[in-house]
Amino acid sequence: MNGDPADLTIAAAAAAMCAGELSAAALLDAVRRRAAATEAQLHAYLTLDFEGAEQAAAAADAALARGEDLGPLAGIPVAVKDNMCTRGMETTCGSRILSGYHPPYDATAVARLRAAGAVLIGKTNMDEFAMGSSTENSAYGPTRNPWDPERVPGGSSGGSAAVVAAGSALGALGSDTGGSIRQPASLCGVVGFKPTYGLVSRYGLVAFASSLDQIGPFTRTVADAATLFEAVAGHDPSDATSYRGPVPEVRSTLEAGPAGLRVGVVAELAGEGNEPAVLAAFTRTLEALQGAGAEVRELSLPSMSYALDAYYLIAPAECSANLARFDGVRYGLRLPGDTVEEMMAASRRDGFGPEVTRRILLGTYALSAGYYEAFYGRAQKVRTRVIEDFARAYREVDVLVTPTSPTTAFRIGERTDDPLAMYLADVGTIPCNLGGGPGISVPVGLDGQGLPIGFQVLAPPLGEAVLLRAARAVEALAGFSARPAPATSGVG
């Protein structure tokens, strides 16, 4: 075996284990060493559980020794965003209000990872309740970008993106409500995939905006993203919104290549609003696709310009309802109060950070009597327009493409005082959540400062096969193989 096992893809690690060249215990050890070298600087994990991970790795090694075929995730060290419930393992959602909460059950996605033999090593940092685009809104302090520790990893799943980039996990799960998988993947130079709404159970995922939330993987390759997707996707009776039909089969067409693929560039999202380096990398990738036989054309989807505003009414409205459950009664933080209402209002005021408070207020206002129709009702109609625009576009093309994020990683603190500027980081990723279809970000290059640039591919609902085929083609054409410089061990 050449090199450090912590840098392997999931596919390569599984092959090495199958061939008897690597044990799950040795792989876990490599990942533990990497985490020890990087965590003091990055702060990408909120909880690390190497005792539990050792047991899972030993179980995988024992099964391998018995000659059992355990599938592609057996013995693979993975991390999970801290908004997914893990039985007996602290789950904080990056919030003070859930400090010390130990869920009495596993989220379905987590249970499926465990059943596939994956080795869960810990919980990753995030913007509080997944609200944010930089992981600076965590009550436990920000995560830093492995490519430049002065910069944010994106968010809200910034910890999951950072651990995959840094090698302190081979894959990770995140959640994506308005871009919270794809945007941090773009800023950290890894693959981030949001499946079709409903394909991955939300049971045990702490709800932010229920009609938008979806769990998905972070990996170093598109093929690895398909592997994690296959492990966690599929109907779950515990989630009434989980899709009942079959999970799209993606493996057989993954390597079909770009020839004949009809690719639509979203005019509204692929122009001026993007940094020049981002636009240059995007255009270069389009030319490569065209050169390899894809049919590339530009399409106008007018509602894209309104999607951001609609999202910032719909998501806060749903969040204000969902977060009503954090009231100091059944779990989490409780402050004293003379009446139950005083207790609740004091607990919530102290338990929630500024961005969560802001969105609860915004959502409460948008849903309140007299304003419902003007704000929430109107936003829901714009959502219909977004869905119609997507449907029209997909009659002409197989996939739509945009830059994932208009900028590369920004500096820590740069946007914390300006919520609107922060919201604009998601302008390219939000329409996908409103529409319900799948989206993926693939790294395609670096800007002049050595920061990664992501290329986003979108497909219609349940279009995972063509989405991953196109993403794999982009990955092969871009040939992105850069990795962040190794951390100089433990400098904070």
Add this chain to the structure above:
Amino acid sequence: MPVPIDIAKVARLARLALTSEEMERYGAQLGAILEHAASLQALDIEGVPPTAHPLPMLNALRPDEVEETLDREEVLGQAPDREGPYFRVPPFMEEA
């Protein structure tokens, strides 16, 4: 056009005990966000049906069968205060 917001009322509805300084700050920020969102008022969406959910789904119920539930002690073990099998809270009704 700045949007007028009764922030004290909104905070009360949301059960958030904010200080007056916090109310002023959040009120101003909400005003700016809602002003941006006013762009939606310019759209002609007369007669467009609202979408609450991206996929067409209706009455997704599981079979009504007895299943294992969470362990009561484990659940109550996470409560800030309890009394026997109950969650305990401060008074919520005045004594008669």
